[in-house]
C-alpha cells in the first residue's frame with residue numbers, strides 16, 4: 454500500500470472531488486491521499502498540465518485517474534444539460 458501524505462490539507466475531502474469519487478475512494482479503503490496525490494490532484498483539478506514523477510507504488514494511478522474521472526463526470530453533466538435544452542437548443546438534430 455502507498456504511504457499516506459501528512460498535513461491538515463492532505464485529505465481527499467478537501468480537494469473538491471465529486472462525491473461519487475469520494476465514495477469510491479472510501480470503498481477502496483484509501484483513508485488519505487499519498488504525497489503525490491495530495492500534490493497533483495488539486496493542480497490537475499484546476500486544469501493544469503502536469504508532468505509527474507514518483508516511485509513505483511506511490512499512487513500515481515490515482516493521482517491522474519481521479520482528476521480524469523472528475524473531468525469525464527463534469528463533461529457528461531454538461532452534455533446532458535445541453536441535450537435537455539440546457540443551452541437553449543432543440544435538444545438534438
Ligand SMILES: Nc1ncnc2c1ncn2[C@@H]1O[C@H](COP(=O)(O)OP(=O)(O)OP(=O)(O)O)[C@@H](O)[C@H]1O
Pocket residue numbers: 454455482483484485486487490507508509510511512513514515
Ligand atoms: N491514497 C491511497 N491510500 C491507500 N492506498 C493507496 C492510495 N493510493 C493508491 N493506493 C494503493 O497503493 C498501491 C499502489 O498504487 P498505484 O498502483 O496507483 O501506484 P503507481 O505509482 O501508479 O505504481 P506504478 O509506478 O507501479 O504504476 C495500489 O494497491 C493502490 O490501490
